[in-house]
Amino acid sequence: MASVPDRQTCLELLGRMSLIRRFEEEAGRQYQRAKAGGFLHLAIGEEATIVGTTSVMREDDYLIGTYRTHGHALARGTSADAVMAELFGRETGTSGGRGGSMHIFDADRRFMGGYGIVGGNLPLAAGLALASRYREEDCVTVCMFGDGASNTGNFGETMNLAALWELPVVFLVENNLYGMGTSIERHSAVTDLSRKAEGYGIEGERIDGMDVLEVRDRVSFHLEQVREKGRPSLVEAFTYRYRGHSAADPEVYREKSEVEEWRLKDPIESFIRLCLEKGVLNEEDVEGVRREADQTVEAAVRFADESPEPPLDSLYEELYIVSETMGWYSVDERSPEPHRGELGEDAPEVARNLAESGAAYAEEARERQSREGVRE
Secondary structure: OOOOOOHHHHHHHHHHHHHHHHHHHHHHHHHHOOOOOOOOOOOOOOHHHHHHHHOOOOOOOEEEOOOOOHHHHHHHOOOHHHHHHHHOOOOOOOOOOOOOHHHOOEHHHOEOOOOOOOOOHHHHHHHHHHHHHHOOOOOOEEEEEEHHHHHOHHHHHHHHHHHHOOOOEEEEEEEOOEEOOEEHHHHOOOOOHHHOOHHHOOOEEEEEOOOHHHHHHHHHHHHHHHHHHOOOEEEEEEOOOOOOOOOOOOOOOOOHHHHHHHHOOOHHHHHHHHHHHOOOOOHHHHHHHHHHHHHHHHHHHHHHHHOOOOOHHHOOOOOOOEOOOOEOOOEEOOOOOOEEHHHHHHOOHHHHHHHHHHHHHHHHHHHHHHHHHHHO
């Protein structure tokens, strides 16, 4: 068992996990109020894997995740304001309100984004590591993905190239036991995912993803090994999500008793008990951390609510690269007079009127749902 670190480190670990938990709970609530649009995937229960990993990464290391990455961005230092604003589709969000929940991104902190395609981040991680190799940097790319992604073609292709080119990547499987609604026993012929890259010469290790200190200890080891040897490694972190795959998941594939059993292993509560037993933290410390997380998230909701939405005439901006010599064009067919999408400012009057009417209707619907939520 990994030793308990000093008081300040324990406060930081507890603070980050508590912030992620509180943020995810509020994100779910705001989604039900129709404040956050699109899809929503919450990482409640997986905080130890996220924080344990990011807490031992260097600032110049790269992190890339999947579509369940609000917590990853927060753990890397992205403000809760910017992440919540992105969920709300506001200009002040991490991607200007254009990415939403599945596409959080913060290049300044080398968090290279969440991706909606299962396994889609794997070859991108190899590309980041290849760039580091070209630049002769000693930074490491950490690629976090779910158990289901280990069955994709991208997984095998990326493992092969990463091993062949000796790329500095730590591949970390966040194994929450389900690929969407399919249990690992039903979706993977090999259930020990730490061994799944052995055929490519990549060594793996299975760790307890519900123990933030074990995650810190073992991921730190793998980071240093990859940094020194320049070869990839694989870590499988056993963890569990207490909510459904997404906000729309009815969870008919697992029993409530299973969820309750895993709640007994809650990564935050387990860490609090350990810190109290060892005398590193006291009850006042714990309450202070929780209070700060509450205040941060409440402020983030206010910030997102008060932030402006992107103007309608910017709808097609930053979607395509268009120049005199090359470019890819879109067509806006939402009106009787189709026009080139990337030239939204030149749209015919009928298209503008329809877009404005749609926006007004959406705003009325949001206000109505908000009022209904308040009454409830």
